[in-house]
Structures are given as C-alpha cells and as structure tokens.
Amino acid sequence: MLDGIFTGLSTAVMPFNLMMVVVGCFAGTFIGMLPGLGPISAVALMIPITYGIDPSSGIILMAGVYYGAVFGGSTSSILINAPGCASTVVTSFDGYPLAQQGQAGKALALAAYSSFIGGTIGAIALLIAAPALAAVSLSFQSTDYFALMILGLTAVAAFSGKGQVIKAMIMTVFGLMIATVGTDKTSGVPRFTFGSVDLIDGISFLLLAMATFALAEVVMTILNGKHKEKDAQLSMAQLGSMKLSKEEILHVAPTVARSSVFGFIVGVLPGAGATIASFLAYGLERNIASAKEKLKFGKGSLRGLAAPETANNAASTGSFVPLLTLGIPGSGTTAIMLGALIAAGVQPGPRLFVDNPEVFWSVIISMYFGNLVLLILNLPLIPYISKLLTIPRPILTPLILFFSITGVYLVSFNTFDIHMMVMITVVALFLKLLEFPMAPMLLGYILGGMMEINLSRALVISDGSFAFLWERPLTLGIMIAAIFMLCLPPILERLNKRKAVSGPEVAINEGEG
Template sequence: MDILSNLALGFETALTLNNLLYALMGALLGTLIGVLPGLGPVATMAMLLPSIYALDAVPALIMLAGIYYGAQYGGSTTAILINVPGESSSVVTAIDGYQMARKGRAGAALAAAGLGSFFAGCVGTLIIAAFAPPLTELAFQFGPAEYFSLMTLGLIGAVVLASGSLLKAVAMIVLGLLLGQINTDVISGVPRYSFDIPELTDGIGFVTIAMGVFGLGEIIANLSRPAEHREVFTKDVKGLWPTWQDVRDAFPAVLRGTSLGSILGVLPGGGALLASFAAYTVEKKTRGRPGEVPFGQGNIRGVAGPESANNAGAQTSFIPMLTLGIPPNAVMALMVGAMTIKGIQPGPQVMSSNPELFWGLIASMWVGNFMLVILNLPLIGIWIKLLTVPYRLLFPAILCFCCIGLYTLNNNNFDVYMAALFGLVGYGFFKLGCEPAPLLLGFILGPMMEENLRRALLLSRGDWGTFVTRPLSAGLLAVAVLMMVVVLVPAIGRQREQTFHEAD
C-alpha cells in the first residue's frame, strides 16, 4: 500500500500543468537530439544546466530525465531509416531495422521500436518504484573484478552476435579493442598511440566511428553499385503498422529485452548499451517460428528486443542515482550535478526528505514515455516519406546531416575527416563481408575493461586469482568459457556456419 500511496503522490506532482509542459519539452528535445547523430543527451544536458537555476528542482529534473529517455527513442529512427545510429545503444537496431526499411517495412520497424520502448519504459518505471533498494544492493556486489568479467562475457557474446565467419567476428572485436586503446592512460595520464596528434589524446569518438562505418560506409557501398541498382529502398511500402504476425513475433522479444535491460541498466558504465547487445544475442539464440525472416535480413525481433532493452536500461539506470546518489553513467552524473545545483544532496535521504521530487520524477517517467509514443507514432508516416526521395538526392542530404553532427561534437574539422576515413574502412568491411557491430562493442568496452582489470589487480596487489576467487566474477567467467566452448565445438560451429550461409 505504501507504493500505491507514494505513486499517487508522484502522479499528483507530475500531472500539474507546469510539470507536464517540462516533461513534454524534455521528451521533444530528447527525440530531436536522438535523431540528430553527434549531439547526444550528455552534450545537450550540459548546455542546459545553467538554465535550471531559474527553475524549481522538480520541473528541472523532469525535463532533464525526459531528454535522456527521449534520446533513446529518437536514436532508433535514423538507425532504421538511413543506417546511422543516433545513439550508441541503437547500433544493434540498425542491423535488422535498416534491412526492414529497405524491404518497405520501415513503418513496422519504427512502430515495433516505439511500442517496445513504451512497454519497457513503463516496466522500468514500475521496477524503480518497487525494487529500487534490492536492485541497488545487487549493483553494490559488483567490484572491478566483476565488471571485468561481465565485459568479457559481453565481448564473447558479440562473437555469437556476428553473422558469418567466427574468425572475422573475433578480428572485428580485436580491432575494436585496439582502437579503444587510442587515448590517455587513465592511471599514468600519458597519451597512448596518439602519434603526437592533439585531437587523438582523448581518443576517437564513438559517434565518429559509428557514423563513418555505418552511415558513410553504406553511402560509398551504394554509390559503388551501377545506377540502376542504387535505389536501396523498395518503392512498395507494405503498410505503416506491424501485422498481427509481427506483434506475435515481437512481443516475446520485448519481454526478454525488458527483463535484460531492467537488470543490466542498474550497472555503471553503459548498462543500456550492454543490454541492447545482450538482447540481440539472446534473440539470435532463441528459436523462432518456422519460415521467419533470418536475422540480419529484417527480422522484427532484432528491432523489438534491443529497443526494449535499451529503454528499460535507461529507466533503471536512475535507481543508483536516486537511492544512493551514485551516478552509473555520464547522464546520471549530470543529473546529480543538477540536484546539487538545486541544493539537494543525492542519496538515500532524498526519498524521505523530498518525497515529491523522488516520486514525482518516477511518475513523470511514465507520463514522458506515454508522450513519446503519442509524439512518435503519428510521425511514422512522415519518416516513411523520406524513403520515397530518390537516392541521388537523399545521399547528399545524409552526408550533410552527418557532417553537421560530427562537427558539433567538438567544433573541429578533425572529426569529419576521421569519419570520412572510417567510411572507407566501413566500405572495406562491406566488401569483405564483415559485420561492424562487434567492432563498436569492442571499442566501447575495451577502455572500461582495461580500467577495471588494472583496478582489480591494484586492489588485489597483483593477484590474478581475484577473478576466480570472487564468486560473482567466477560465475560470469564460467558462463563466458561455456559460451566459447559451445561456439567452438566443431558440430555446433558447422551448424552455425550453415545457418548463416542459408541466411545469406
């Protein structure tokens, strides 16, 4: 009954006209920055922080939260329509979503992403209300050794995620890990592999690689085809909404993605991103109905599962920030900064000392998710119209769109040049038949893996046994080893190759 009375207080706070307007503003702004590659919620929220001095704490935090989970919605739009992931967590969505768009099913893909995100957002909000303290306790069990083991498991899962040759999948992950080493050493502060280029001392931006490999690489691949084969989208658009069969296929994937995202979102360091990759891997290993579209060729489960996972992860990432004052990612760190600006000390006392803020923010998430569905579903028809534009007009617009997004990252031409270079690399991957998604996962997880590995060894005074003597870490490594064995068993390996050969 306490939860019901608390939620009633939350909705009473969230449903005031002032707070509804700020929730709508945050949701709209989040959708726009999700659609625009390069800007991202962190940069937008950082720019808006000075403006919250003039606002009360509740509307300010409601608006900032709306920007964050709104960006998760918007990021899937460009991933599906033009193969340019707006957010890092939308990378996996592009694999099947873009293929659906090419087959005239962009409407079904966008609707599956939107409705799956809404369901996951609602479930995530309920989980925050009901299970925040126990889930935070789970996050407390994770030390550096456990994080290293979890990320190792994530990388091995990426081998399962990749289509085709195992050797190519492993090579892509290793290349991603190597690219992730171009930065400044976190412990000694010495630049590594930057070749005395000042712009590389902070590393290569994720957006630069993603936009180059996915967006520009796709454009070069299309332009390399003869003119008569260059129109990548079918003129036959098969309805704006999912069929009843699509709903039956997607709903179990939404449930699985929501479950994964709700758990992994609590963990610091990209839980929503890990959740989307994990959800895609789970869907590929889950038996579908006979005759369904193969993964990588426009399977709706490959859109619904990851989109649900990243939205559930975005919601539950508020748990450690609200209950402990510990930000699990850069966006939550900005939320903590916003609370501090308003004179609120983040931590366990917020629930009792500022119940209107705590429960009002939770209730506003449900309201904001509902607004996002109302905003995004009517826009599907407008987005579909983009696909009827001839490719000779569409690709310069995409190119211009990408360059603007890249330039706004650091107001520097260097990011545009780097993306052009990675566009050529992406074209090379296309010609070689390599799947770029594992490269991006390796690139993101590499620096975090290294940091946690070194931190764990420092805490254990160089004892490598710490990874197997801690039960949770040992369990995660055991699952990783089991996955490796399963993939490497010759009979399973042959079956896997045959499956992907048939899919091609």
C-alpha cells in the first residue's frame, strides 16, 4: 500500500495535476453555486476538457469539480436559500436561518470546516477500504460482474425516493436501450441505426450526459422562468464574522465525527450518494438530540448544519469506493466520471488497481489536496466568488449553453451531434416534466455495454443456462443483495407509514449526489 501511496503522491503533486485540483475546486464552487446546476452538471461540463488531458489529470479535475460543486451548493443554500444541488437542500434548513440572523459568515465557516473534516475522514477511509476491496474483487468472474451490474442498477432505483422506484427502473431500462444503439461489440452487427452512418458508433456518452444534465438543466430553469429571478447580492459586511467559538466547536465536534463515518458508509452503498447521506445524517442528528436542542433544528441549529455538510462530503468520497474498485458508480456524478474514464481508455474496476495504479492512487491522494484547497483557498474567497453570481442571468445562461454545445462539438466536429443534443434535450425536458429521474438512465447507458458483454460470456460458459446466477456463491450473494435492494423501498415505506415522521419533509428525487 505504501508503494501505491507514493505512486499516487508523485502523480498528484505534479504541478499540472495540482493546478487541476485548484481549477476544479474553483470551477465546481462557481457552477455549484448557480441554482439548478449541481455536481452532475458541473462534472458533465468538464468532460470535454478531460478528453484532451491525461486520464489521471482528468479524473483529478472531475473529483475537484465534484467537491467544489457540493461546497458551492452549500454556499448558495446558506446565503440565498437556493440549493445548487439536491445534496445541499438540507444545508438550507439551518444554514439560511443562521444567515438571516446575521451569522452567514459563521454558517459558511462551519460548512467549510465540516466539509473538510467529512472529506478528510472519508479520504482516509477510502485509502483503507478501496485497496482492500480491489484486492478481493480481483477474483471476480464475468458472472459476478453481471450480478454486480444488476446490483448497481437496482440500487439506484431503490434509492430513488418514494413512489419513484418503477419510474427509476423504467429509466434504467431506457438507458440500457440507448446503449444498444450502434454497432454490437460482440458480433459487429449494427443495431437500431436505421441506415444512418452517424449512429454507427452509437450515441456518444458525452452527448447524452451534456444533453441530459447540462443543456436540459439550463433549459429547465428557463422553462420555469427562474432565469428572471435576481439572486440576492450579499455584501461582505452582511456575512458577519467567520470565527467559531471554542464552545461551538466542542458542541458540533461529536456531530461531525458521527456524520463523517455515517456519510462515508452511505456513500459506499451503490446508488445512495451524497443526497441521501445528507438527509439521513440530518434525521439521525435530530433524533438523537435532546428535546431542547431538537427545537432549534430548522431555526439555525449548528448541529443541524454540520451534520448534512459533513455527511455529504464524506459520502462524495465514499462513492469513489465502488467506482474505483468495482467499476460500479455510487451516484449519478460518479456515473459520469465512469463514462469519462471509459472514454479515455481506462476501465475502472478491479483491474484499475493493477493496470492503472497511477489513476487509482492519484485520485485518492488528490482528495486530500482538494479538501485543503476548499478550506484554505475557497473559504476566504467566498465573498468574492459569490460576486460572480451577480452576472445577470440573461448573460450567464447563453454562456452556459454555449459551453455545453461547443463542448460536444469540439470533440466530434460534427454538427449532427448538436442536432442530436437538441433532440435528447427535448426528450429529457419532457421526461423531467413527467418527473422521471435522469440519473438511472445515464447509469443504465454506461453499464449497458459492459453488462451485455459479461452476460454473453457467462451464458456461453454455462452453455446457455442461467444456472450461473445461483451456482457460484459470490454471484448468488450479490444477486440476493440486488433483490434485497429492490424489496427495500416497499419495506421502508411500510415502516414509515407505521412511524409518523415529524419535521421538515423533503422528497429525495433521485440519487444524484
């Protein structure tokens, strides 16, 4: 492991990679601050840049953007009560009341410290957990991979929120259907191309990700009329002091410790991600608080702010465990990273640890740097970065549109891709209006190709029999876990009906964190 750490350190401290961490954190903070644009959109916007650089630098950049976007989302949650992404919705429950009480600076500082500690503890846990899991997963066979992919797909559907399970599963199937467009990788036969040469290579991952998460998100804000809203412009004087007293630190320390571990574990679960971790950590903290402290939740409780902030960063780090070791993304954002890595010729999964150790380790090491950058550089600069939000929306929106479109065009130099993007955006908008979650579709699309290859291999080996699903104990275990994941939402729903839950009720739309 020590060798690996040195490999990672030597790659991560390269000036270009350090610059990627800094640039990623800044770009992520800025994009994450924009209401409506979350980590998925921020990471999707970075894909075209990663095509031109080394895979290690690319994933370091995307990881930096991921943290930055989660942090930026917290900032807009606290300052203007407009969460940039789903994982920071809970932050606004107590962060915004604090800002209204003239303690915005304190809330921002606490959010930054909590994120830093959550992210750092998460990174340490990742350092221990990822190589151990990677070593175990080296013994996986194609049957296990197929079962793992089924687990990844069902987990995303299971965590998609109340009443959304069937919709999420339909979207997963839709993603798998999109993945079948183009030349079949095993036989070389074209499928669903309808004679079009432009579809021979299938629908590109970049195009799909940009259309559904960058373009569609921006167009959705226009459809809702949000582009007409003026963001609150806070001056530095309004932020108040950024210092926390010793009592306050002691008060939130146990919360931060609990939420770090809890957030990391939730993040590791395929499909859960930062959003669910932040909601669960807030709920946990509220449940174990004293009656007096419980009353403060929702009115500016420091514990209520620290818990989700710590958990969402720890979970963001935790979601890298299944991505790096099994090639199964833990969230929508890591699904995009998986697609970008595959496009760059790097196959995440057990072999990544062996074939591309520099990618594996440099991501883990760069996470420490990312957390440091957020704390040392971004926190003091927040008053200035938030000023960027004062750029009028009629100017900012076409610029984001421009970057989304040219990001795709500059990779293929084919204007057909722009037309295709528009078509996919229209479909995505319609599906969003019907409240279908987008993340499962992207995950289905990314895992579709690999799933088909592994299923094909497994079936050929077992001579067409599906007995491989229960003959090997490991495969059987994973399949049972997948079935359990599918049965979990109805069980939880029934339990929730029995136990009336009080407090701020917020629906989790999709496991996108």
